[in-house]
Amino acid sequence: xxxxxxxxxxxxxxxxxxxxxxxxxxxxxxxxxxxxxxxxxxxxxxxxxxxxxxxxxxxxxxxxxxxxxxxxxxxxxxxxxxxxxxxxxxxxxxxxxxxxxxxxxxxxxxxxxxxxxxxxxxxxxxxxxxxxxxxxxxxxxxxxxxxxxxxxxxxxxxxxxxxxxxxxxxxxxxxxxxxxxxxxxx
Amino acid sequence: xxxxxxxxxxxxxxxxxxxxxxxxxxxxxxxxxxxxxxxxxxxxxxxxxxxxxxxxxxxxxxxxxxxxxxxxxxxxxxxxxxxxxxxxxxxxxxxxxxxxxxxxxxxxxxxxxxxxxxxxxxxxxxxxxxxxxxxxxxxxxxxxxxxxxxxxxxxxxxxxxxxxxxxxxxxxxxxxxxxxxxxxxxxxxxxxxxxxxxxxxxxxxxxxxxxxxxxxxxxxxxxxxxxxxxxxxxxxxxxxxxxxxxxxxxxxxxxxxxxxxxxxxxxxxxxxxxxxxxxxxxxxxxxxxxxxxxxxxxxxxxxxxxxxxxxxxxxxxxxxxxxxxxxxxxxxxxxxxxxxxxxxxxxxxxxxxxxxxxxxxxxxxxxxxxxxxxxxxxxxxxxxxxxxxxxxxxxxxxxxxxxxxxxxxxxxxxxxxxxxxxxxxxxxxxxxxxxxxxxxxxxxxxxxxxxxxxxxxxxxxxxxxxxxxxxxxxxxxxxxxxxxxxxxxxxxxxxxxxxxxxxxxxxxxxxxxxxxxxxxxx
Ligand SMILES: Cc1cc2nc3c(=O)[nH]c(=O)nc-3n(C[C@H](O)[C@H](O)[C@H](O)COP(=O)(O)OP(=O)(O)OC[C@H]3O[C@@H](n4cnc5c(N)ncnc54)[C@H](O)[C@@H]3O)c2cc1C
Ligand code: SF4
Numbered sequence: 001x002x003x004x005x006x007x008x009x010x011x012x013x014x015x016x017x018x019x020x021x022x023x024x025x026x027x028x029x030x031x032x033x034x035x036x037x038x039x040x041x042x043x044x045x046x047x048x049x050x051x052x053x054x055x056x057x058x059x060x061x062x063x064x065x066x067x068x069x070x071x072x073x074x075x076x077x078x079x080x081x082x083x084x085x086x087x088x089x090x091x092x093x094x095x096x097x098x099x100x101x102x103x104x105x106x107x108x109x110x111x112x113x114x115x116x117x118x119x120x121x122x123x124x125x126x127x128x129x130x131x132x133x134x135x136x137x138x139x140x141x142x143x144x145x146x147x148x149x150x151x152x153x154x155x156x157x158x159x160x161x162x163x164x165x166x167x168x169x170x171x172x173x174x175x176x177x178x179x180x181x182x183x184x185x186x
Numbered sequence: 187x188x189x190x191x192x193x194x195x196x197x198x199x200x201x202x203x204x205x206x207x208x209x210x211x212x213x214x215x216x217x218x219x220x221x222x223x224x225x226x227x228x229x230x231x232x233x234x235x236x237x238x239x240x241x242x243x244x245x246x247x248x249x250x251x252x253x254x255x256x257x258x259x260x261x262x263x264x265x266x267x268x269x270x271x272x273x274x275x276x277x278x279x280x281x282x283x284x285x286x287x288x289x290x291x292x293x294x295x296x297x298x299x300x301x302x303x304x305x306x307x308x309x310x311x312x313x314x315x316x317x318x319x320x321x322x323x324x325x326x327x328x329x330x331x332x333x334x335x336x337x338x339x340x341x342x343x344x345x346x347x348x349x350x351x352x353x354x355x356x357x358x359x360x361x362x363x364x365x366x367x368x369x370x371x372x373x374x375x376x377x378x379x380x381x382x383x384x385x386x387x388x389x390x391x392x393x394x395x396x397x398x399x400x401x402x403x404x405x406x407x408x409x410x411x412x413x414x415x416x417x418x419x420x421x422x423x424x425x426x427x428x429x430x431x432x433x434x435x436x437x438x439x440x441x442x443x444x445x446x447x448x449x450x451x452x453x454x455x456x457x458x459x460x461x462x463x464x465x466x467x468x469x470x471x472x473x474x475x476x477x478x479x480x481x482x483x484x485x486x487x488x489x490x491x492x493x494x495x496x497x498x499x500x501x502x503x504x505x506x507x508x509x510x511x512x513x514x515x516x517x518x519x520x521x522x523x524x525x526x527x528x529x530x531x532x533x534x535x536x537x538x539x540x541x542x543x544x545x546x547x548x549x550x551x552x553x554x555x556x557x558x559x560x561x562x563x564x565x566x567x568x569x570x571x572x573x574x575x576x577x578x579x580x581x582x583x584x585x586x587x588x589x590x591x592x593x594x595x596x597x598x599x600x601x602x603x604x605x606x607x608x609x610x611x612x613x614x615x616x617x618x619x620x621x622x623x624x625x626x627x628x629x630x631x632x633x634x635x636x637x638x639x640x641x642x643x644x645x646x647x648x649x650x651x652x653x654x655x656x657x658x659x660x661x662x663x664x665x666x667x668x669x670x671x672x673x674x675x676x677x678x679x680x681x682x683x684x685x686x687x688x689x690x691x692x693x694x695x696x697x698x699x700x701x702x703x704x705x706x707x708x
Binding site: 086 | 232234235245543551555563
């Protein structure tokens with residue numbers, strides 16, 4: 001076999017942070033940075049982005065700032081076999097965008113019916129309560145994929161952006177110890 | 187387009203296909219492996235929970251149904267190396283009782299071979315690719331064999347912390363055998379205990395196909411064609427022999443690869459899907475399917491995970507993703523009152539952030555954030571794998587919906603029966619008792635959806651076409667030059683992780699194929 005060397009010797013990662021489009025030019029940056037720089041979404045509209053941010057933040061604090069919506073948006077724009085989304089592991093059939101779009105519609109429909117406004121406009125306490133019921137499939141009249149599945153996939157994505165990065169490990173005090181370091185700390 | 191005829195075409199460059207490729211290429215055969223995914227290199231194995239997802243299937247062409255649908259993507263592989271590119275390399279073996287289920291218990295099937303037929307191949311595989319463990323310690327439960335070529339792996343507090351409680355519960359734990367290097371082995375370095383195995387070990391400390399069988403096969407001249415998806419096995423007009431396969435290349439062009447022998451090594455659901463899709467007027471139910479059993483008796487393991495939070499720092503970032511300790515004490519099929527089947531008890535493993543979050547899947551918001559901080563230092567786990575009995579209703583069939591190549595999707599229907607559920611519950615109860623005896627501050631069972639781990643059956647072995655699809659070597663009862671490899675040929679599953687047995691059976695089958703070559707090609 002080829003001797004790949006010990007930890008730290010291998011710098012083979014050609015894939016780093018994600019490719020975002022800024023002013024028509026592709027730039028590589030972490031999703032949190034893309035959010036901070038107001039990079040336009042590729043596929044999501046503003047409302048979908050806002051809903052994913054609100055949902056992500058309810059599931060995992062700091063997911064908004066970590067760029068959950070930009071992360072999902074960018075990942076939906078690449079071919080499914082290149083996507084890093086947890087939808088893949090949960091056996092969601094591509095195109096993955098269908099899953100997220102339907103989830104947002106189901107959430108907003110229920111939110112409007114029960115609480116009179118879109119999910120993103122609810123108070124943090126109401127968002128939290130709503131997500132708790134969604135997790136247990138306890139929202140009456142819910143349509144589309146089961147609430148528990150929406151909870152599991154979105155929670156997993158939010159865990160990724162907040163905890164799955166090198167910064168996330170650092171924040172938890174867990175030594176990262178990579179063999180092949182993800183470029184730009186991804 | 188037609189390619190030059192080869193001796194053997196292997197469908198799938200994963201665990202089982204790699205063994206055949208190595209043995210046959212070294213025996214001088216011209217071997218081509220067709221693999222539907224990319225040709226992963228060690229440099230692709232980025233140490234990241236997020237980037238590691240690239241090496242998993244995305245939207246596999248299998249519909250997942252039943253009461254307990256298979257966790258297909260989490261359990262599967264895609265691309266050169268298959269699932270074994272990123273497996274955990276836990277290498278327990280089956281025990282003699284697994285081969286005699288029908289005669290000992292009147293349940294499931296007997297294998298057409300005994301433990302003793304496979305045992306020399308366990309030893310051979312261990313010598314070939316390297317296994318670390320303590321064979322003598324295991325021999326309190328199984329017949330003696332060769333010592334493993336490497337001493338056991340290092341252990342850490344997240345494993346050692348359980349030992350006293352297991353002992354008090356009457357479950358002796360011994361070092362777990364793993365396909366990883368505790369010391370340098372055949373030029374491959376020793377493990378660094380950083381726990382990145384599940385996204386692939388790029389230094390070669392873990393026995394993935396790239397650094398073992400497949401590397402050897404390539405050296406001996408085997409050709410690997412990535413991005414090549416096989417859709418049909420072809421037969422001669424008389425329907426007496428297979429002649430090759432049809433596949434689609436990276437440009438979605440249809441190609442034909444003729445071969446003297448066809449080996450299906452595309453994992454347990456894809457192999458029957460291919461056989462069923464290869465029906466002809468001579469084989470109207472699909473190839474090798476006179477028994478009507480192609481696609482039936484699909485099996486999976488259930489897993490009872492027990493988690494506990496300790497006061498002390500258990501260093502859960504240290505170790506490998508494989509387990510440190512194991513026990514066959516609950517392997518006898520009637521170990522638990524009111525339940526049936528083997529259980530394989532394990533403890534101690536490194537965890538990453540996904541595991542930390544999944545260990546309390548009910549938590550979200552500030553409670554999750556708080557939990558993650560505590561779990562990062564203080565969480566440790568026990569996992570008990572349990573056996574499911576073969577059930578003819580658990581099956582793969584063809585769906586009416588088609589994939590991108592016009593091939594019908596597979597439909598994999600899987601439900602655990604009441605025996606499996608009872609065993610899962612018994613294993614939870616025992617796990618919780620052990621955790622409570624360990625001095626943990628909190629302990630809980632990770633219930634929720636009943637997990638499915640590993641996928642077996644669908645092309646089971648047996649004595650004849652009346653009761654099975656292939657013989658004990660993986661050779662079709664009906665078409666002598668059509669062979670099948672992998673966990674799909676297991677007629678019962680035991681509770682042990684399957685891949686050490688997959689390698690052993692593949693080594694045995696490949697040697698048989700090479701030694702009987704004259705009878706296959708005339
Ligand atoms: C995360 C994880 C952890 C695991 N841990 C363990 C463990 O600790 N111990 C253990 O014993 N087992 C473990 N396993 C299971 C182990 O990896 C499998 O049992 C083993 O790889 C199965 O071998 P196989 O040859 O049948 O299939 P694979 O190794 O999956 O290879 C099949 C290959 O066929 C290809 N293929 C499929 N269809 C086609 C087609 N139509 N045309 C061309 N190619 C095709 C696939 O892309 C794949 O590469 C683990 C698996 C996973 C995913
Ligand atoms: S823990 Fe060991 S086997 Fe696993 S990835 Fe690291 S070096 Fe490889």
